[in-house]
Amino acid sequence: MQFSKRVTNMQASPIRKLIPYADEAKSKGIKVYPLNIGQPDIKTPKEYYEAIANFDEDVLSYANSHGRTELLETFEKYFAKHNINFTKDDIIVTNGGSEALLFAAIAVCDYGDDILVPEPFYTNYNSFFQIAGINVVSITTYAETGFSLPDKSEIVKVITPRTKAILLSNPGNPTGKVYTKEEIELVKDIAIENDLFIISDEVYKEFTYDGLVFTSFAHLKDIEDRLIIIDSISKRYSACGARIGCIATKNNSLFANLMKLAQSRLSVATIEQIGAASLVNVSDEYMKEINKEYSARRDVVFNALQEMDGVICKKPLGAFYVIAKLPVENAEDFVIWLLKEFNVDNETVLLTPAENFYGTKGLGRDEIRISYCLNIDSLKKAMNILKEGLIKYNKR
Amino acid sequence: MQFSKRVTNMQASPIRKLIPYADEAKSKGIKVYPLNIGQPDIKTPKEYYEAIANFDEDVLSYANSHGRTELLETFEKYFAKHNINFTKDDIIVTNGGSEALLFAAIAVCDYGDDILVPEPFYTNYNSFFQIAGINVVSITTYAETGFSLPDKSEIVKVITPRTKAILLSNPGNPTGKVYTKEEIELVKDIAIENDLFIISDEVYKEFTYDGLVFTSFAHLKDIEDRLIIIDSISKRYSACGARIGCIATKNNSLFANLMKLAQSRLSVATIEQIGAASLVNVSDEYMKEINKEYSARRDVVFNALQEMDGVICKKPLGAFYVIAKLPVENAEDFVIWLLKEFNVDNETVLLTPAENFYGTKGLGRDEIRISYCLNIDSLKKAMNILKEGLIKYNKR
Numbered sequence: 001m002q003f004s005k006r007v008t009n010m011q012a013s014p015i016r017k018l019i020p021y022a023d024e025a026k027s028k029g030i031k032v033y034p035l036n037i038g039q040p041d042i043k044t045p046k047e048y049y050e051a052i053a054n055f056d057e058d059v060l061s062y063a064n065s066h067g068r069t070e071l072l073e074t075f076e077k078y079f080a081k082h083n084i085n086f087t088k089d090d091i092i093v094t095n096g097g098s099e100a101l102l103f104a105a106i107a108v109c110d111y112g113d114d115i116l117v118p119e120p121f122y123t124n125y126n127s128f129f130q131i132a133g134i135n136v137v138s139i140t141t142y143a144e145t146g147f148s149l150p151d152k153s154e155i156v157k158v159i160t161p162r163t164k165a166i167l168l169s170n171p172g173n174p175t176g177k178v179y180t181k182e183e184i185e186l187v188k189d190i191a192i193e194n195d196l197f198i199i200s201d202e203v204y205k206e207f208t209y210d211g212l213v214f215t216s217f218a219h220l221k222d223i224e225d226r227l228i229i230i231d232s233i234s235k236r237y238s239a240c241g242a243r244i245g246c247i248a249t250k251n252n253s254l255f256a257n258l259m260k261l262a263q264s265r266l267s268v269a270t271i272e273q274i275g276a277a278s279l280v281n282v283s284d285e286y287m288k289e290i291n292k293e294y295s296a297r298r299d300v301v302f303n304a305l306q307e308m309d310g311v312i313c314k315k316p317l318g319a320f321y322v323i324a325k326l327p328v329e330n331a332e333d334f335v336i337w338l339l340k341e342f343n344v345d346n347e348t349v350l351l352t353p354a355e356n357f358y359g360t361k362g363l364g365r366d367e368i369r370i371s372y373c374l375n376i377d378s379l380k381k382a383m384n385i386l387k388e389g390l391i392k393y394n395k396r
Numbered sequence: 397m398q399f400s401k402r403v404t405n406m407q408a409s410p411i412r413k414l415i416p417y418a419d420e421a422k423s424k425g426i427k428v429y430p431l432n433i434g435q436p437d438i439k440t441p442k443e444y445y446e447a448i449a450n451f452d453e454d455v456l457s458y459a460n461s462h463g464r465t466e467l468l469e470t471f472e473k474y475f476a477k478h479n480i481n482f483t484k485d486d487i488i489v490t491n492g493g494s495e496a497l498l499f500a501a502i503a504v505c506d507y508g509d510d511i512l513v514p515e516p517f518y519t520n521y522n523s524f525f526q527i528a529g530i531n532v533v534s535i536t537t538y539a540e541t542g543f544s545l546p547d548k549s550e551i552v553k554v555i556t557p558r559t560k561a562i563l564l565s566n567p568g569n570p571t572g573k574v575y576t577k578e579e580i581e582l583v584k585d586i587a588i589e590n591d592l593f594i595i596s597d598e599v600y601k602e603f604t605y606d607g608l609v610f611t612s613f614a615h616l617k618d619i620e621d622r623l624i625i626i627d628s629i630s631k632r633y634s635a636c637g638a639r640i641g642c643i644a645t646k647n648n649s650l651f652a653n654l655m656k657l658a659q660s661r662l663s664v665a666t667i668e669q670i671g672a673a674s675l676v677n678v679s680d681e682y683m684k685e686i687n688k689e690y691s692a693r694r695d696v697v698f699n700a701l702q703e704m705d706g707v708i709c710k711k712p713l714g715a716f717y718v719i720a721k722l723p724v725e726n727a728e729d730f731v732i733w734l735l736k737e738f739n740v741d742n743e744t745v746l747l748t749p750a751e752n753f754y755g756t757k758g759l760g761r762d763e764i765r766i767s768y769c770l771n772i773d774s775l776k777k778a779m780n781i782l783k784e785g786l787i788k789y790n791k792r
Contacts, residue, residue, distance in 0.1 A: 001593065001622055003653050004506045004560075012652075013461075013659040044456040052667065053449050060440040060637040065409075095491055095639075098661045110400045111507050111529050127660035133507050133529060164400075197397065226397055241456040241666030243491075256408075257399050263409040264523035265494045269665040270637030271448065 010130050014123055014356035021339040022350045031347040032339070033382035035370045038173065038320065042238040042290055051278035052271055063267040065259065067093025067246070070277040075231070075246050077280050082205065084218040086229070086248040092258055093246050093268050097203045097232035100247035101167075102128045103261045104228045107254060108197045109134045109164045115199075116158065116166040118149060120323060120357030120364055122173050122201075137163065138359030143325045143367065146314030147177040155190055165197035165228075166190065171204040171214070174357050174369040175323050176298075176316025178208050184215050188223050198223060201230040203245070204319040206287050209295040212317050224250040233276050235320075236287065244268065244276040294320050297372040297379055304383035308390060320372050323354050323364075327394060331355065331368050334393055342389050349382045349389075406526050410519055410752035417735040418746045427743040428735070429778035431766045434569065434716065438634040438686055447674035448667055459663040461655065463489025463642070466673040471627070471642050473676050478601065480614040482625070482644040488654055489642050489664050493599045493628035496643035497563075498524045499657045500624045503650060504593045505530045505560045511595075512554065512562040514545060516719060516753030516760055518569045518597075533559065534755030539721045539763065542710030543573040551586055561593035561624075562586065567600040567610070570753050570765040571719050572694075572712025574604050580611050584619050594619060599628040599641070600715040602683050605691040608713050620646040629672050631716075632683065640664065640672040690716050693768040693775055700779035701766075704786060718766050719750050723790060727751065727764050730789055738785050745778045745785075 015036055022032045066072070072088035079086045094100040101124075109115060111133035117125060119138035129136050137158050141147040149155070166187060171178045179187075191198045200217040208214045217227050232245035249255055301322055305311050310327030328334045332353035342348055354367035372379055411432055418428045462468070468484035475482045490496040497520075505511060507529035513521060515534040525532050533554050537543040545551070562583060567574045575583075587594045596613040604610045613623050628641035645651055697718055701707050706723030724730045728749035738744055750763035768775055 001591070001647065001650070003503055003650060004509070006506055007503045007653045007656060010653075010656045010660070012656055016461075016659065039455075039457050041455060043454045048456065049451070052451075055445070055448075058439045059435075059437060060444065060635045061435050062636045065412075095665075096662065102661075106527055107399055107403045110402055113400070124660050124662075127656070131502055131657070131660065132527075195397070239456045240458045241663065243663065243665045251397065254397070254399060257403045257406075260403060260406045260408055260523070261527070263412065264406070264520050264527065265498075266492065266520075267637065267639065269491075269639045269668045271671070272665045272667060275667070 006130055010127055015352050021336055025339045030343050033349045033378055035382055036350045036352045038371050040238040040373050044238050045282045047278040047281050048275040052275045055271055055274055060270055063270045063273055065262040065267055068273045071273045074277045074280040084216055090250055091246050091248045092262050095268055096243040097230050097245040100230045100245045103247055103258055104199045105132050105134055107257050114163045119359050120174055120354055122169055123356050136359050143312050147175040149183045159194050165199050167199040169201040171207055171318025173319050174321045176319050176321045178212055178318035181215050188220055191226055197226050199228045203232040203235055206236045207294055208318040209298055237279055242272045242276055244272055300376055300379045301370055301372045308387050322370050323367050325367050328366055331366055337393055338389050344385045344388055349385050402526055406523055411748050417732055421735045426739050429745045429774055431778055432746045432748045434767050435636055436634040436769050440634050441678045443674040443677050444671040448671045451667055451670055459666045459669055461658040461663055464669045467669045470673045470676040480612055486646055487642050487644045488658050491664055492639040493626050493641040496626045496641045499643055499654055500595045501528050501530055503653050510559045515755050516570055516750055518565055519752050532755050539708050543571040545579045555590050561595050563595040565597040567603055567714025569715050570717045572715050572717045574608055574714035577611050584616055587622055593622050595624045597626040599631055602632045603690055604714040605694055633675055638668045638672055640668055696772055696775045697766055697768045704783050716768050719763050721763050724762055727762055733789055734785050740781045740784055745781050
């Protein structure tokens with residue numbers, strides 16, 4: 001029996017493929033600090049659980065495809081707090097940011113069309129687009145420059161009549177990059193001049209540090225009709241398991257087409273929508289505390305990286321990731337070695353090799369992504385293990 | 397701005413497009429019996445809500461992509477009750493049956509491949525396949541024969557090298573058809589002889605009447621490697637809003653490829669999985685009572701249809717739908733007329749025109765689908781309105 005090429009060509013999750021090595025280390029009694037996944041350790045707001053416990057409808061019926069009204073209103077208020085003007089008629093509730101991205105891509109690209117994406121990028125972008133028959137055209141950015149966008153000429157030279165959109169993760173997973181006002185304006189100009197959609201994945205919006213002001217594409221004029229915003233409650237409320245996100249656009253005709261996609265899968269889980277709707281009641285203090293905590297974690301990780309010989313990375317300004325170039329030839333080999341052959345006081349770390357975050361073959365082979373979703377004590381120990389590990393690995 | 401052809405060519409939900417007419421009738425004070433959607437009115441088991449209220453993890457984290465172990469075990473036990481041997485290693489939890497169908501189609505078909513589907517069929521099959529670039533090749537079945545499969549020669553003549561699978565809904569939405577052992581065997585032979593996958597959507601498995609014994613494709617030998625079963629808790633436990641389904645296969649290599657699709661969307665909502673896992677504790681009595689109730693509803697609807705002049709339909713043996721051929725030229729026109737211009741004591745009905753359930757243009761124009769998800773008193777009144785409406789409509 002033959003399966004489809006599109007599914008056989010898909011890569012299994014590069015983030016998850018190292019799990020067996022970690023499990024083997026654990027089975028030998030070694031503690032493994034997981035710096036590999038973006039699963040926050042912060043408590044989910046109690047409002048979420050209270051709302052769910054109070055649910056008292058006899059029949060757990062389909063929500064409408066658009067989303068439950070109270071949740072759409074919660075998103076509307078949330079956007080308004082960030083000076084973003086999306087009413088509930090511009091928003092569709094989705095199964096996490098993942099489904100929102102898939103809907104956006106399908107709505108603007110046919111089979112064989114291109115989407116521009118700065119690399120390194122979130123590996124699941126590849127998966128979504130492979131399923132949908134869309135080509136990812138990478139715009140390479142570099143650790144040495146903090147993953148800033150290249151000059152306009154570098155970007156426009158890869159645009160063809162099949163290019164339909166540019167997709168950015170801002171703040172960036174896996175880079176921690178927060179695009180400057182100038183970079184945002186550059187993308188705007190390119191989109192207008194080349195008639196492209198802008199798909200802006202802003203799920204890490206709250207996670208910017210050092211007093212940086214976040215610029216959303218939704219703050220800009222003249223691109224309302226070509227802008228699609230992807231959002232999710234997963235990261236900001238530590239509610240990844242809710243699978244609640246949304247897609248938003250001011251383009252009414254696009255909205256109508258996105259609704260067809262939403263109708264085809266009927267609805268998003270009702271009870272999780274009710275939980276998510278209650279998050280409008282979470283105090284601003286909650287987000288401030290979390291931001292402070294992640295900022296401190298970022299400092300621990302970045303400062304430690306700076307002290308390691310031969311490691312290259314610029315200070316990441318957002319999200320909770322950093323990509324670091326290591327003084328090794330093959331980061332995956334190093335990551336596996338850490339799990340199989342190295343420990344400090346019976347502890348080691350699980351990192352993500354960054355090669356799979358690149359669309360261009362051969363790039364990122366000496367890079368890793370660190371996700372700093374652990375408490376500060378654990379992060380300090382984990383970074384020390386990385387430091388000692390690098391020294392020992394290079395002396396083998 | 398141009399959107400993709402695949403999204404602009406998609407039809408908006410034919411079931412939902414009549415809602416504005418119903419809303420208008422309601423605004424005039426007319427009660428509208430909804431015979432249009434498959435949303436059961438039965439109470440969701442209390443076990444579901446209890447499990448959710450007892451959820452006490454601090455962090456609402458991602459479930460694994462495969463599904464939570466306790467829910468996989470619940471599905472395993474459920475299948476075993478029906479003499480179907482799927483272990484938890486053969487099952488992946490999905491966002492309802494909808495996502496399971498999409499995964500199945502993507503895993504076996506590339507862009508431009510064909511899937512055979514007996515028509516009339518669930519309209520969302522069209523949507524899923526349009527998104528995935530797959531052609532639905534219809535095998536026409538008829539109200540006059542109770543939507544039985546045609547002869548083998550009729551089916552095999554549309555098979556080409558691009559045909560990858562045959563998809564059946566059994567018991568059938570929208571037909572109420574339950575395939576006989578002989579029909580199941582026929583499909584098995586065709587699949588083996590032509591090297592096709594069988595995708596069997598069995599979400600209405602419990603809804604068979606008149607003592608009929610349901611035959612699952614999973615009861616057959618020699619097709620384990622080419623069989624994909626779609627299941628969902630939505631209908632049997634009146635839990636449509638949970639969006640919990642599963643896809644199951646004994647083909648390990650196919651399973652591994654389906655897991656890549658599951659990983660690409662990370663996970664299914666955690667709390668709904670916990671609710672669904674508890675359904676293993678629902679008594680067999682619950683299902684028996686529901687079956688009895690729907691069987692009685694089916695009788696009310698079918699008996700009423702039989703007494704209407706010029707209406708053609710065979711007794712449906714499963715699910716909670718019936719397709720009836722009416723003595724009208726254009727069923728959609730009649731359905732709209734019922735909402736706009738007709739009532740009995742200020743009450744009318746909302747039906748679904750069946751034309752959109754057909755892949756072949758022009759078929760089903762004089763047919764409607766009735767969903768009998770209402771209590772018996774309401775159904776009696778609704779059927780009387782249909783009867784009176786038909787008489788008056790044809791005397792205009």
